[in-house]
Amino acid sequence: MPAPSPDWTAGQVIDHLRATGSEENRAGMAHYGIVTDKAFGVGNSELRPLARRIGRDHERAKELWDSGSREARLLACFTEEKKNVDAAQARRWAGDFNSWEIVDTAADLFSEAGLLHLIPEFAADEREFVRRTAFAMMAWSAVHLKKEPDATFTGWLPLIEKHSTDPRNFVKKAVNWALRQIGKRSMALHSPALALSRELSESEDRTARWIGKDAVKELSAEKTLERLARRH
Structure with missing residues (x-):
């Protein structure tokens, strides 16, 4: 060949x-x-x-x-x-998602393609892997979209809170991932992300409580705070 x-x-x-x-x-x-x-x-x-x-x-x-x-x-x-890549193509592909690996790879592409406006739509979708896409896009964007304003990320925190009670494995892990990455993006975002994490950690809902406690642990870690201070 x-x-x-x-x-x-x-x-x-x-x-x-x-x-x-x-x-x-x-x-x-x-x-x-x-x-x-x-x-x-x-x-x-x-x-x-x-x-x-x-x-x-x-x-x-x-x-x-x-x-x-x-x-x-x-x-x-x-x-x-x-x-x-346009929104119609992203929606078609999302309808085919059947594994976390495909979701996370496509989420990178969708974010790079400037399709962040699809995040609320994907988050509202009841299909497990489509919903995961929204939070994988948040997490990837928090790390890689350096020019995106902090307001974009604070605007996603209510979505994180809303879907923090979804107990499905591939959703809850992505929600947690997005929350942690947003909190580590900048000093300005750390405070609201940590506040939400602490709120979730005291939730009566088991899934939200797990998401919050795990995020608090990372966002409060000394190495996280040192990294943010250096970047600031």
Whole structure:
């Protein structure tokens, strides 16, 4: 098989994935809660270099996504042209989400593509992985969108509070993740995030209490405070 290149079609990419996957990798992925019923067994350590070799292509990314395989969908996210991703595409892809791994990878793409306005919509969605997308987008944006104003993040705190009682594993962990990342973004955001964390830690709801206590622990940690002070 020729070496991967930017002129590869979606079909060639999928043939390559099929040829390089392994049952051993599939078994390892399942151990980490990755859905493997449509996986070839190719690890991310191989997928990311492959993505760099084939480059970005909007039409091919859509075809890869529509193929339905785990690896093809991850490559679709890695090689999609963010300038061409619109809200309609994000909604379509979100409807296909079936694992935390796909959610978190696509959430990065959606945030980079400037689709933050979809966060309240995704948070309101009752589907577990769609709701997770909202909070994964918050967490990723808190770390990577350096120019985004603090007001954007304080505006998301009510959503965190509202959905802190969702006991589903992949939602509650993402809510907690978003709260912690927002609180670590800046000195100005630390205070309201910590205040919300303390409030949740005293909630009568078990899930909210877990989210709050875990966030308080990290946001109150000496190393977190030192890092914020240096950045400030």
